[in-house]
Amino acid sequence: MASLFGKIIRATFWLISARSPEKAGELAFHAFTRTRSIKPQSEKERAALFKARARMAEAETARLMIPGSVVATHVFRPAPGQETGGRVLIVHGYRSRSDHMVAMADALVASGQIVVCLDLPGHGASSGRVLHLPKAVEAIDAAWRQHGPFDAFVGHSFGGPSVMAAAAGAILHVPQRLPGRIVTIAAPSNMEDVFRWAGGLMGLGPEAQNAFERQVLRVAGRPLSEFRVDRLLHDVHIPILAVHAEDDKEVAFANVEAIAALGPHVELMRASGFGHRRIVSALPVIGAVTEFVNRKQHRAEILDLPLSCKNQPVKIEVPNSKRKRRPA
Template identity: 40%
Template sequence: MPNFALKVTRLGFSLLQAVSPLLAGKTAFRLFCLTPSAKPKGAKARAAHAAGRAFLQSAERIEFRLVGGRRAHAYRINGGAAGRRQRYLVTHGWGSSMEYMTDLIGALAASGAEVIGVDFPGHGRAGGRFLHMGLAVETIAAAEVRFGPFDATVGHSFGGAALMVSAAGLLPEIEALSAGKIVTIGSPSEMKWLFAGFGRMVGLDKAAQAALEGEVHRLTGRRLEDFDAGEAAATMARPMLVIHAEDDKEVSANHARRYAASGRSVRLFWANGFGHRRIVSAEPVLAEIQRFLADDPIKNDAEIIPLFELPGKRASL
């Protein structure tokens, strides 16, 4: 958020919470859930988006409706062929879309698997400008109903956290995702830190912050503290690959360490040097995902596999 806009926003919340902390919290939640414009910003983003859209031209496109009339959108590659094949689900991060995930989609589809990539509400071809974790989990559940059980799921950032919340069955009214394997890439293990950071950014006081977090319970039936995917991972016996870069400036590598500490079914792969965004298309990352999904004989314990270290220093956390 630009400095001037942030100053105006902080002033607005300062005045609003003095009158009604509850209204300030509700307003802050709406702002928190406002998704970025789908229009690419900058030459690199425009080029990547155009290349991704060209790749997806041959994919089958499916739109499905969620409760409340919001839309989600899916691309399917290698669908409709006779005979049993692996079926994978791919989810994107906040502010992204499937156009930016096509290197990953292409690598998965090259094995002959059926690959489903979903645009969450407020992203890509789904349209709109609003998303929260409950809607993301509902989208994942709707995709499983529409396409059938997934052999594995791969999610980046927010999309990976949504897969973990889905697999753990943390939302009381939505059936748990039944995928056999889970891959997260640069994903948070819990969400409270994000709400706390947002509250500080816009200048919420204690009462307004409580109202902001209370909106999560009102919409999902669960407290913000309950959305702890790292803790939930310990209760799931399914194989999990956690990929993260220690130089990730958006999601601390400590989230990956929490996942890795949750059980022996978790493998941690350090993709240092690729940050938060380039990591989804890095060749070593794609190769590691392919090995994991193909049941490569590498041990599937919670082990650290260093890719390479940044020269001279390690990223601060």
């Protein structure tokens, strides 16, 4: 049964749409891209932030200006003499923050990588109340200019399309930032699906939905239809590791299959049993990401692979018996 608040939202947009579908679409975009409070929303989240507090305090934090926001980056360095020279940028998902990516960062640091965790606008230690894909790419660009170039991008959830858009140069007013390789974890592959889901929640009719989607052209310089992985990365043939759990309740497993369909330069990892959020701290996933980022493989070798090669999925199954699943 829909909540009372949800019913009120849908009724409000229905009334606005009756007078002006264009205005309803504009307001829907404003509501969709407005970030929520950064305060913990549950005891579990509060405990996770407390656990990460000491490690986050050890990071070198820099604050970088982008239009409408000051974004925070947190730099973790290996011990002296253990650096490999590699640099990795980690980008969290919506309603998350760098604190939740500490386990991933620590494993990469232990392997010799310098790791930069980025707080997206309106999240973690970053200011601002608006977040959409162009804003995320602006933040990635600022991190690149301050700390890059990066050998790898790692993006979880919304961070996945964000790093892919940055690598593709998809936002017209932001330079392309192409790393040596990309890792996506539980990432959406088609932003049209995300907008249709959001429009459905708000009860937008066809005309208001079209106006809602047209806002992307205004902020990104490209229509929403361009923000799907097969169009973003059709000319980008760097190594990609795409990780997803088949029990992900927030982002369907079909999204990672779309990423894997890009070609033989993509490796698909099934991380069953870890859902949407636990996946970033799951030891098998962290191990696979660390190995992939540190793998010595020249980009030319990837480009020379025959297009007829098939992906070789890496399947990691976690016994679900006696495991209590947390709702995503």
